[in-house]
Amino acid sequence: MNATSAIEVRNVSKRYGSNAHSVLALDRVNLSIPSGTVFGLLGPNGAGKTTLIKVLTGISDLTSGDATVAGFDVRTQSLKVRARIGWVAAEVILDDDFSARENLWLQAKLQDLKDWEPRADLLLRYFSLADRADDKVSKFSTGMRKKLEIALALLHQPSVIFMDEPTIGLDVSTRRMLWDIVAGVHQEFGVTVLLTTHYIEEADALCDRIAIIDQGRVIAEGTPSELKGRVKGDVIELVSAVPLDAARLRALPGVQEATSRGDEWTLRVTSAEATLPSLLAAVGQDSVKHISVEKPSLETVFLDLTGRRIADEEPMRDIRKFYAQMRQVRR
Amino acid sequence: MRSQFTGLYLREILRTFRNPFVLLITIVQPFMWLAFFGSSFANAPASVVSSIAEGHNYLAFLLPGTLSTSMLSVGMFGSMSTIQDKRFGFMKRILITPTSKGVIFLAKALGSATRGLIQFPIMIVAASLFGVHFGLSPVEWLAWVGGLFCLAIGFSSLFLAVTASSTDWQTPGVVSNFITMPLMFASTALFGGQYFPSWMQAISAVNPISFSALLGRSFVLGTAVPWIYLGYLAAFAVGLLVIGWQVSARWLKVD
Numbered sequence: 001m002n003a004t005s006a007i008e009v010r011n012v013s014k015r016y017g018s019n020a021h022s023v024l025a026l027d028r029v030n031l032s033i034p035s036g037t038v039f040g041l042l043g044p045n046g047a048g049k050t051t052l053i054k055v056l057t058g059i060s061d062l063t064s065g066d067a068t069v070a071g072f073d074v075r076t077q078s079l080k081v082r083a084r085i086g087w088v089a090a091e092v093i094l095d096d097d098f099s100a101r102e103n104l105w106l107q108a109k110l111q112d113l114k115d116w117e118p119r120a121d122l123l124l125r126y127f128s129l130a131d132r133a134d135d136k137v138s139k140f141s142t143g144m145r146k147k148l149e150i151a152l153a154l155l156h157q158p159s160v161i162f163m164d165e166p167t168i169g170l171d172v173s174t175r176r177m178l179w180d181i182v183a184g185v186h187q188e189f190g191v192t193v194l195l196t197t198h199y200i201e202e203a204d205a206l207c208d209r210i211a212i213i214d215q216g217r218v219i220a221e222g223t224p225s226e227l228k229g230r231v232k233g234d235v236i237e238l239v240s241a242v243p244l245d246a247a248r249l250r251a252l253p254g255v256q257e258a259t260s261r262g263d264e265w266t267l268r269v270t271s272a273e274a275t276l277p278s279l280l281a282a283v284g285q286d287s288v289k290h291i292s293v294e295k296p297s298l299e300t301v302f303l304d305l306t307g308r309r310i311a312d313e314e315p316m317r318d319i320r321k322f323y324a325q326m327r328q329v330r331r
Numbered sequence: 332m333r334s335q336f337t338g339l340y341l342r343e344i345l346r347t348f349r350n351p352f353v354l355l356i357t358i359v360q361p362f363m364w365l366a367f368f369g370s371s372f373a374n375a376p377a378s379v380v381s382s383i384a385e386g387h388n389y390l391a392f393l394l395p396g397t398l399s400t401s402m403l404s405v406g407m408f409g410s411m412s413t414i415q416d417k418r419f420g421f422m423k424r425i426l427i428t429p430t431s432k433g434v435i436f437l438a439k440a441l442g443s444a445t446r447g448l449i450q451f452p453i454m455i456v457a458a459s460l461f462g463v464h465f466g467l468s469p470v471e472w473l474a475w476v477g478g479l480f481c482l483a484i485g486f487s488s489l490f491l492a493v494t495a496s497s498t499d500w501q502t503p504g505v506v507s508n509f510i511t512m513p514l515m516f517a518s519t520a521l522f523g524g525q526y527f528p529s530w531m532q533a534i535s536a537v538n539p540i541s542f543s544a545l546l547g548r549s550f551v552l553g554t555a556v557p558w559i560y561l562g563y564l565a566a567f568a569v570g571l572l573v574i575g576w577q578v579s580a581r582w583l584k585v586d
Contacts, residue, residue, distance in 0.1 A: 057427045058426070058427070059423060059426055059427065059585060079429040079431070080429070082426075082427055082428055082429045082430075083428075083429040085427065087423075087424070087427040089420055089423065089424070091420060093419065093420040093421055093423065093424050095342065095346075095421065097345070097346045097349045097350070098342075098345075102345075105338075106338050106342055107428070108338075109334050109335060109337060109338025109339075110334075110335050110338055110339075110425060110428035110429075110430050111428050111429065112334040112335065112429065113334075152424075162427075
């Protein structure tokens with residue numbers, strides 16, 4: 001293991017089931033996550049992000065490969081790993097029958113902490129929850145519950161925190177608040193953060209390094225600017241009212257590639273500004289139902305790598321959000 | 332390990348006392364049992380009641396059996412609490428700490444057994460109000476409670492082992508329906524076994540509910556105490572604890 005790595009993943013595969021209907025959720029994943037960084041796993045739903053977190057936290061056994069967290073093998077030293085990690089779930093998971101302080105007490109018991117109260121008080125103050133410390137958490141807002149969950153994850157001073165889609169299902173303002181908290185926690189407590197998300201802007205705003213994961217495989221890794229630098233040129237998306245000829249589009253100046261799904265065309269161009277006039281002339285302005293230009297971003301990186309957008313998974317995201325909300329209601 | 336066990340065990344107990352509905356039902360249920368079941372023989376000829384209760388006060392005869400059968404539901408509630416923790420993700424929160432699955436099992440089993448015993452003092456008070464007189468020595472009280480505790484631990488362990496890998500709400504209920512009636516009626520909890528067919532007598536002879544009911548009944552009715560039954564109940568508890576620990580360590584899953 002690299003001396004400065006918080007997490008090392010070597011050829012890790014995870015298969016659910018053993019029959020013909022088994023699913024390969026992780027396919028020979030390799031990662032090296034440096035200590036003290038915010039590392040993002042970016043990918044659509046079902047890409048394998050949560051499975052990787054389950055494997056690294058000891059919730060799931062890996063099928064093959066090796067992984068260490070905080071210097072300990074996740075298979076053979078699972079209890080040592082779990083004493084050194086914190087976890088923030090996609091849905092807030094607290095004991096609603098308990099107060100904030102009692103949830104911290106239980107976490108301290110589970111982590112076998114002796115002198116936990118000064119640290120708990122510090123965290124309650126840091127997250128502006130000190131005034132509500134003795135209130136039942138069932139009366140807390142979603143933002144307060146998220147803050148408490150992060151406080152629980154930090155109570156035992158872990159070296160690594162896993163955040164599994166921490167802002168899923170949150171409104172925009174709460175999501176922004178969470179971003180500030182994650183950035184602050186990272187700076188204030190010097191902890192390594194492994195964060196999964198399918199929000200492009202979240203990964204871009206928070207992460208020092210990002211691995212793009214799709215269908216169980218890491219397909220790219222680097223800093224956000226390194227990843228964006230892989231994409232040469234801009235993307236123009238066009239919806240036409242009339243059939244278009246791919247060869248004719250590819251012949252336009254600056255067009256590198258033209259692909260279509262029905263009447264939706266995606267053109268990769270050297271410079272959108274240079275290509276647009278000739279494109280509009282070729283298609284005919286009256287035939288353009290919709291046109292948009294996208295500069296290099298993590299979204300275009302994913303598009304470039306997979307031919308799909310992360311947002312193509314939007315309906316599934318809504319289903320997950322629905323189930324997360326249903327769980328809240330059932331409590 | 333002790334710290335994790337204490338935390339999880341106290342959580343089980345505290346959650347019971349924080350749910351007013353659970354508390355209310357816990358208190359009311361014993362009264363209902365005694366009132367409805369005990370009164371069902373109110374107009375029966377004295378000879379019939381005396382025959383069933385082996386010549387004793389029927390409520391005094393019934394009470395230890397009722398307490399024993401209520402330990403069956405203790406196991407069901409223990410496994411339902413575990414499944415709730417799995418479905419709402421709390422089990423993940425527990426498992427992403429240095430807490431072994433065996434400790435989680437132990438805390439659940441002992442927690443639900445302790446919760447089940449909350450009914451004991453309420454039942455005693457209820458039976459006293461219905462005219463049952465208790466002349467037990469402190470040792471006999473302890474032995475009676477100890478026997479019931481062993482029974483509750485055994486059934487809690489059994490339910491937790493059977494539902495270790497399940498996340499289905501229905502499983503504890505189905506398991507409960509499957510084992511409750513045979514165990515309750517093939518025991519001497521509600522009736523003496525003298526009128527059972529031979530195959531039911533065979534089941535009753537090895538049924539831990541019978542041991543617990545007969546042990547408690549001997550204390551309440553002041554008859555000869557079958558102390559060996561306390562040993563059987565302890566063996567039942569330890570045996571199922573060991574099995575439950577092993578099964579949970581292997582099969583308790585949230586994934």
